Amino acid sequence: MRRCSSSEEEEEENRGWGKSSNSGSAGKITDDPETLHFLKGRGSTSPHPDNVNLERDEGVGDVSLREWLDRERRYLDLPECLHIFKQIVEMICSAHDQGVVVHSIRPSCFIMSNFNRVSFIESASYSDSAESGSDTCCDSPVTMYEEYSSTLTPPSSHQERIFPLKHILVMEFDWYISPEELSTEAPNTLASDIYRLGVLLFELLCTSSSIEEKLRTMSNLRHRVLPSQLLLACPKEASFCLRLLHPQPSSRPKIREVLESEFLNHLHRHDTAMKFREEIEQQELILDFLLPLQKKTKDSAETLQTTIRCLSNDIEEVMKKHSSTAMADFESCSHNATRDLEVKKIETVRSKSVRLMRNFSKMESAYFAARIKSSFNSVDGREWMDPFLDGLSKYLSFSELNVRADLKQADLLNSSSLVCSLCFDRDGKLLATAGVNKKIKIFECESIVVDSDSDSDVHYPVAEMRGASKFSNLCWNGYVKTQIASSDFDGLVQVWDVTRNQVFADMREHQKRVWSVDFSNADPTKLASGSDDGTVKLWNINQTGSIGTIKTKANICSVQFSPGTDCTLAVGSADHNVYCYDLRSLRTPWCTLLGHKKTVSYVKFLDSSTLVSASTDNTLKLWELSSPTKSTRVIDEPLQTFTGHTNIKNFVGLSTSDGFIATGSETNEVFVYYKAFSVPVMSFKFNTTDQVSSTPEFISSVCWQDQSSTLIAANSSGNIKILEMV
Template sequence: LFCSFETLEEKMRAMANLRYRVLPPQLLLKWPKEASFCQLMMHPVPDTRPKMSEVLQSEFLNQSRNSLEEREAALRLREEIEEQELLLDFLLQLQKRKQDIADNLQDTVAFLSSDINEVLHRQSALGQCGNFSIELDKEVSSGTVEDQSDCGSRKRFRPELHAVDMEEHSRSLEECSRTVPSSVVIQESVLSKSSRLMKNFKKLETAYFLARSKLARQVGNPLRSCDQVVKRTTGSAVGTEGSSIDDFALEGHSGRRQGGWMNSFLEGLCRYLSFSQLKVRAELKQCDLLNSSNLVCSVGFDRDNEFFATAGVNKKIKVFEYNMIVNEHRDIHYPVVEMSNKSKLSCISWNSYMKSHIASSDFDGLVQVWDVTRSQVFVEMREHERRVWSVDFSLADPTKLVSGSDDGTVKLWSMNQAGSVGTIRTRANVCSVQFQPDSARSIAIGSADHKIYCYDLRNIRAPYCTLVGHTKTVSYVKYVDASTIVSGSTDNSLKLWDLSTNQARVIDNPVQTFTGHTNTKNFVGLSISDGYIATGSETNEGFCLPQSISNASLGV
């Protein structure tokens, strides 16, 4: 069948020979049906051979086609099974994630219910305290009426005295009406606070959960009370034997602030709702206000907040009296003291003990201490090789100060010695330095390498702690207290760091991150007072926000 022949007769002779129609034994044994079909195909009589239609309908060809169809069906079935398995795996993963969300939501609802019950319990306790005070007021007022009636029964009626008493009483009522807010004013205040709360509900919700997560991270470490930072500036307390209400209120207040987890969040919420906007109290007006060289680089108050000083690119330190600027309206304000420097000034720092001493740093790398009463320099410290950005007097030891420079060094100085008493070398420009408030042995350094370094001055070879988290230059570092630091960076953020919660040498998880202001290239300022953090912005705005709420847009 498959051999080539020159003529058809030659092929027919070959086909008629039975020798050429014998198939191999292996084919006959393994595939007998196929062998018989081949024999039929090689029949010497052409009419006896099967036709094409019969070949296509042969059993072994149809059997192969059926097995191929079965194989294809099996492949399709396997693909469908694999697809179903993928779908099942996706659904199981989705179920697991949603179940985790549901569990977290259930936990959230559980501790929300717990917190609500705690607040209701406190309200109930305060309500009982209020009822007791009302009853006490009634008893006091009834006793006063009885005393007045007794006095009236023993004294003769004098019309002139009665008229005087009535006039005094009417004046006192007028004063009370002016001083005591009406219910309408109180209601408007409550509505205003409620409106602000609803407007920033998502951000406050984030702050609430952040306070909760902070508690979870600090299991076993009681939260420090915010009252360590917040100073009570109004009122006075006088204890008496019968002041059980005051004692109860103070205990409840202290317990709420110190014992409960909500102290930080509640403190921040109350502070946030206390003020709605910042108003300009006074504006410093100078005769050369329009001069572009009057850029102020640093402002500082003296220890008693009676005077403040400004310094900047005009190469002058100007000292102003605070009350005069705030309480007196004048077209031009003149400084009480003005001191000139040879170079542009970058930073000033008042001495906390010697009220007349101001330290300054300038663009030529010079650190100086000025005597304000004499309007002259009495100490010069010239060791930095490049511009000095920051200088700070120690609050614990007023004879010590520290400076940081673009030359990558931090110099430690003593008023009693000539030359520096120590040098800390860093790998980048130093933008800010500050002493720990209650110690002259610890400092914090803000660096251009995006990090904050905390040094113990008894061992200046290496920092005892490094704070990592900013993505750009750290331009400011400020101590809130001995173990809390606020840092400002040109990455548009402030970060609050707690040094007491982590014993590692590197801390990369700040307690809070404050955003919302704009700071990408300039020194916009950073100040801390009474539980608030204030910073400037390159949008010509100022932001003041509570320490425990992590978004500058919640500030005022």
């Protein structure tokens, strides 16, 4: 350890507290081991006294009582001071009860915790300051003050409040010597400890702003002269202090009298009242917790009882339906046929039961959501239960997707083979594909399935049309079988004649890439398109130029007409919202759907009043729409939120059929949901074919075949599969 020079030691002293030294004997508490035993048993928790260091490190909780008394700007807190004094009196009382004289009752002999708990230690030695001889210890406080003042430079206001440790320790020993101890003939008695308690009580009650004031008041104390401000502020305590400091040992009170004095007992009553008040506050705090908890528990109990009643009623209703259905099945089948049917039913039930238990919590949520909705709408039990059971039956009817065929194209190895759009014609027989290869290809779906049984290397399209730019979307005309509309990355919307492999109409008004195009089922001449330029264009294929424009503040990613009318159009926007427009009033949407956290990439109608939206926030949402109103309506609570797939960046496709919803995933999987349940019904993962590219493959498009269980899916490598739910 580096040794400090004399100048460094002096600087340390002027800062306030230096290191203690264990050399010398002047700072010993007592030579009597019994005294140490009594005092340590009462309050000391410190290590061996010889190892005590009074220097207080930053962040350490304990501090010496001497440091606490002489800290800067200390103000008088009477209850706090009396609390400290009482703890010390209790320690001394313990020793006096055994006839032990303590001797070392000085502030440097005690330490305090952050909670004002006082413990007894050995005081720091002042022998370093008295190496020249023991006479230093006998100098009077006035002499010490004069010596100190002669070496003191004119202090600043801050320095006036600094109490150098070594000087204080030397003077402290002199301050706490009783009058009888100054006489060498008089023995050191229990009454001497009482005198020292009087000095300690005075130091606790009297605050000083500078070393000069401190030395002056301590010098006056030797003559039992107390400051006037102390007499005015604490008359009872000051009077008792003078009793403790009486020059005649026999006139001083005994330690028990000190402990049982009026002002310390008053402190005890004050502490008791404070403790009682704290207990009341704690009880009130507990009540503030328990009462709401009780109410919450009662509400939960009432809700649970209501739930049990609903479950009992529903179970009874299902049992009635089950009994009547089972009897009808039994009467319509022969005995052998019934046995075979029962075996099949058992196998089916086991399979469905496993899937049901796997998603039990989701099914539970769906059940209670339907139950709550029926109670709000005052729907009879049978009316809500039948749709729920129908949905559950459909959810459990299929368990996986099987590959019926792979569409093998001649240009599959082309680096630009990503398929952006798949769609079937109105009869579900012709399949159209388009993507970044700038080609629209038309295939006969049935021939693909037939050819899959024969090891055909390539499937050739029945028609092929080339565009000038990458295609983003396709849509067949629902009435004119030979017409298909397309949109591309250059902002061009086109209608093609498939039989002639040529363009029927060009529509050039968008300024940026067009993401989506859709024919109206109610009016086959009406077409809508949405673009990155923030506009939705309405077209009539028999007219030149658009017939209407919807202007928005964000990119448009998807548009679709309602299947029941040509006046309602849903729009998916990059501002995270879905807008529904009444095309008879294009200025504002009649309905806004809020809930997605990122771009809405697709919108698809399940039926005329139910809409599904897909977003790059990894979710699909199901919305219930009402009829258009004159005022704008905002819906921020979807009927259902579907999660399980991954979609944070790419367009992965969306398609609906008879309540089933198919979407792609950036994990190169196809996911199928049913409208009543938020968890996937099934999924299918494409094999990775591109081992070289660092970009992960993802599903880029999906499409149901004419309300059937057949689904077409394509991924970013151009692989197209015909899948079927089984």
